[in-house]
Amino acid sequence: MVTTTAAVALSVGAVTVAQADDGVVHGTHFPLGSRVQLSYVGCASLFSRTGETLQPTVALGPATPPAGQRSLGYDLAGGNAVGMLAHVDDVATTSDVGMSAIADAGTSTGVAYVGYAVRGRDARMWIGRAPVTASGTWSSDDATDLRYSWTLVDTARRRTLSRAGSASIAAFTARHGDGPGFFTVGFGCDGKPFHMDALRLDGSTTDLEGLDPVAGIGSGRRQIAQGDSVTLTGTLHDSYGDPIWHGWMVLEARVGNGTWHAIDGVDASGGSGSVTLSPRRTAQYRFRFVARDLAPGTASAALTITVAGETSTPNPSGSTSPTGAPTGTPTGTPTGPTSTPSDDETRPDQTGPDQTGPDQTEPGTPVAEHTSAGASPSKGSADASPSGGSSSTSADSSTADSSTADSSTADSSTVDSSTVDSSTVEGTADPSAGAAGDVSYPQASIQVTS
Structure with missing residues (x-):
């Protein structure tokens, strides 16, 4: 199965995609038109994403996942983050955005972004950045409660126009207005593996399963x-x-x-x-x-x-x-074509051949x-x-x-x-x-x- 993670849409108008409902995503088959998708962003800045082949893993657990029995995992090279992308109609009125994550090695650093269009200026967006960290147990941050460092970006030229310091979403939008936009939360910035599950948006939860x-x-x-x-x-x-x-x-x-x-x-x-x-x-x-x-x-x-x-x-x-x-027993584990990353699974997890x-x-x-x-x-x-x-x-x-x-x-x-x-x-x-x-x-x- 081959699919593509969503790059963040930097030209944001009124959101017309379907509202995400409580449901299950099998593998990486996020439904088209859903407000919730996978994200793939740069860690230093939204535009600093480097190219790499992403190979997710599906696992029972680790531990007890917050939703269902399985979770989706990544082991990135470092410098990029994979996680959830949520499209919203109004950044200031969005009440809950986030996902649960667990770090396989005990810690994994990540990044959260929020962005919204400046009303009347289609090519300009306010983008906020905040660091996040996953631990060795399942945990979750609400991206609407984080404190962000804000920049005004010309999305057509991908150029920073000005910086506006650090503030919460509520404080920042009270001064600079509100608008339709996006949230992302992801991990893997330090190149350490993690698993993700239970993607949340305004009271709806998406369970990541096999x-x-x-x-x-x-x-x-x-x-x-x-x-x-x-x-x-x-x-x-x-x-x-x-x-x-x-x-x-x-x-x-x-x-x-x-x-x-x-x-x-x-x-x-x-x-x-x-x-x-x-x-x-x-x-x-x-x-x-x-x-x-x-x-x-x-x-x-x-x-x-x-x-x-x-x-x-x-x-x-x-x-x-x-x-x-x-x-x-089989003579060996099946191997993929040269264009496909090697499989992490070395043996099935069932009883023996005899x-x-x-x-x-x-x-x-x-x-x-x-x-x-x-x-x-x-x-x-x-x-x-x-x-x-x-x-x-x-x-x-x-x-x-x-x-x-x-x-x-x-x-x-x-x-x-x-x-x-x-x-x-x-x-x-x-x-x-x-x-x-x-x-x-x-x-x-x-x-x-x-």
């Missing part, structure tokens, strides 16, 4: 004969249609109303991944994205593949489910032989299966055909996860994950360019 995943499943064939194969394709994207970085998906199967069992995994970082099966029995299948810092877990709707003329196989364990999760999920039992009669293949990802790549290549269950190869389906019969239509309760898929096992407890809260990255 991406909103949507999983789907599709196949060109819903009914096959004994010995035939079928290809199942899982799709994964966020609610805006963008692929999810490091988008590992687990293919699960169940017979009748039995327990779901993991039978394979695919890398869907490019938006999709596929698994080819030779089912022995009629079964339901779904693709599941496991909850992580970057996004909550979700699963596709169930897709039934009917096997005509199936025969029942005795099951010594008493289970009619497929085998448990495959063993093995651990079954909480809803798994002892493996019983397998329902299929299978191979897997991930689509070519647009943001990084990974092995298609947990073992680094094709994966198979313990099925007797003499009774199953591992040939792949004819791609000419494949149908790209999918069934998405809109009908699935995501609470049922939070925190279950991920065959691609490292050992449990390796990372306290890894930060999966999404890219923002200035």
